[in-house]
Amino acid sequence: MSDCLFCKIVQKEVPSEIIYEDDQVIAFKDISPVAPVHVLIVPKKHIPDLTSVEPEDANLMGHIVMTAKNLAIKLGVDESGFRLINNCKQHGGQVIYHIHFHLIGGRQLSNKC
Ligand code: 5GP
Ligand code: ZN
Numbered sequence: 001m002s003d004c005l006f007c008k009i010v011q012k013e014v015p016s017e018i019i020y021e022d023d024q025v026i027a028f029k030d031i032s033p034v035a036p037v038h039v040l041i042v043p044k045k046h047i048p049d050l051t052s053v054e055p056e057d058a059n060l061m062g063h064i065v066m067t068a069k070n071l072a073i074k075l076g077v078d079e080s081g082f083r084l085i086n087n088c089k090q091h092g093g094q095v096i097y098h099i100h101f102h103l104i105g106g107r108q109l110s111n112k113c
Pocket of ligand 2: 004005006007008045046047097098
């Protein structure tokens with residue numbers, strides 16, 4: 001998707017602070033962090049949102065979860081804990097319509113939605 005910001009980050013057309021990359025995913029620091037650790041885990045495949053995930057994407061979604069676990073260890077929040085969040089569509093507060101997961105930690109998070 002040529003008009004998609006996260007596709008442009010995947011293609012390195014837009015710079016970002018990349019902390020992990022492989023053939024399926026990229027992870028980079030959120031430009032507006034809400035906690036000491038705030039990383040976005042993004043599949044390289046353009047999937048607009050969670051409702052667009054198909055059965056063929058199941059392995060990719062599993063890979064994202066494993067990436068989140070490994071990054072939590074790498075970033076030192078595996079013991080203290082963290083959140084892995086997907087915002088879906090309007091009520092979920094989604095702004096960028098290329099599916100992504102926020103890995104947030106490094107401080108106590110509130111229980112409020
Ligand atoms: P959403 O609400 O779609 O789940 O979250 C989008 C996230 O992308 C926000 O947390 C926002 O700060 C982040 N973001 C938006 N534009 C950029 C950018 O150009 N670079 C980076 N690294 N993060 C961005
Ligand atoms: Zn995209």
